[in-house]
Amino acid sequence: MTVAEAKAQATKPVVEAKNLGLTFRTNDGPVQALTDVNLTIDKGEFVSFIGPSGCGKTTFLRVIADLEKPTEGMIAVNGMTSEQARESRAYGYVFQAAALFPWRTIASNVALPLEIMGIASAEQKTRIARVMELVNLTGFENKYPWQLSGGMQQRASIARALAFDADLLLMDEPFGALDEIVRDHLNKQLLELWARTNKTICFVTHSIPEAVYLSTRIVVMSPRPGRVTDVIESTLPRERPLDIRESAEFIAIAHRVREGLHAGHSYED
Amino acid sequence: MDRTRDKVLPVLAILAGLVVVWYVGAMLLNAPFQRDLDRRAGETRGTVEFIGKTLSQPKPTLPAPHQVAANFFENTFLRKITSNQSLVFHAWITLSSTLLGFVFGTALGIAIAVGIVHFTSLDRSLMPWLIASQTIPILAIAPMVIVVFAAIGVTGIIPKSLISTYLSFFPVAVGMVKGLRSPELTHLDLMHTYNASPAQTLWKLRVPASMPFLFASMKVAVAASLVGAIVAELPTGAVAGIGAKLLSASYYSQTIDMWSALVAGSIVAGLLVTLVGWIGRLVDRSMGARPA
């Protein structure tokens, strides 16, 4: 790769959606999960997707991940088709449930993508040790998933998504099932991780404070049909202690998000 | 300790009930013949003596439990195991062809399941045939298989174990299709995000997820294999094996021998099913299952 090409690569948006639409064919007729989504996400951004359930947040993440194919418009990931991006292991996906294999220990769950990608076992060991430390799970390598709390399981699944060092992290309500105290803690850890690794993160949530606390940009969505109704740039600094959530600036952004949600008539019923 | 007692007590209670029913049944079923004998001999007996006689005939319609037990004990423990009289000898003959057939059947069942799960065309084309194959009564198939193989010079354990294979592959195939399809959608999606090949998804996800299904179906299959091996011994004029023992005993109305051969068969079946279950639990444990 020449310097010019490398530069072009670096300036390419990580995710680019143009007039993107997806209609599911179901037995009860077509369901328009997404219509006319236009969005560009650059490298190093932390973008949250917020909206009531059924507005297509999961579907959009799955389209980026090439787990669903759009029926209209186009999606590009790292300047490639979403399929090419998936084939080049461009992203790590964190599902709403931890989705650990119950018959594997935590370490060997984290090793799963490395085994599949054919990484040598010595290298696997160092990477596992590194990501286990990153998510604060050192010492739990040989435990089975059922021996860990829900929060720890979700951290293990984040470690698994980090293990193969993809630059893009797709996270679908990863902390949705956890209590608020654990969630605060994990939010803080996630921010630190993002700051340290300079990854691009797409994060689905239905919590306004979570979205505002984490994001550099907040995408507000609304249902029937699923669409983007507002995109809010955060003015918060990158460095964010937990008590930033009491600042006037934070509250102002949260207010804008709430208004965006109302403007989408998303809570009318 | 308490748990074993909780498990053993109900089983023993049922067993005691069965033994009582068996004794009553033996008495009632053997009474007409005994009455006949007594009438011809011109003997009259008290009730207790009469009952005693019904339970100690040499060729009873239904032998009493203690007669079967004595015969079983004698033919199991007091004979040289190489002797044609020994139940251990016969059980071993049947067991060896059961195991051979079971191993083939399990392998075949797994292979069919892997094919069905990976190729929709196989799913559509093969499944109806598999189901049809199991509707043909084994008693009709067994003699044909044995005779056809004998005609081409193949006799002995192979054709016998083929009958076992025929009976055992089906439960394994059905169980494994279910097992290989049992992974959660999220787990399959996860493998897809890693761009895992079908073989990687099979080995790292589908196979481990299918283990409980495999062992449940192997329990059924091993019992079916034993039935297959016994049935295969019936029409062949086999001289050894539990089936052969059953047949020859029935020729000579040696009902006690028949029943003790049946008992031997049930014990072998029980041991096989228990063994498979035990291996299943070991595998489960080694896969990190939460202790129950």
Ligand SMILES: Nc1ncnc2c1ncn2[C@@H]1O[C@H](COP(=O)(O)OP(=O)(O)O)[C@@H](O)[C@H]1O
């Ligand atoms: N596989 C599918 N088949 C049919 N309809 C679906 C499927 N997945 C999602 N949908 C529908 O698409 C809409 C958006 O769903 P989703 O993306 O899961 O919303 P969210 O994650 O925002 O709650 C919903 O109406 C949902 O019922």
Ligand SMILES: [Mg+2]
């Ligand atoms: Mg969702």
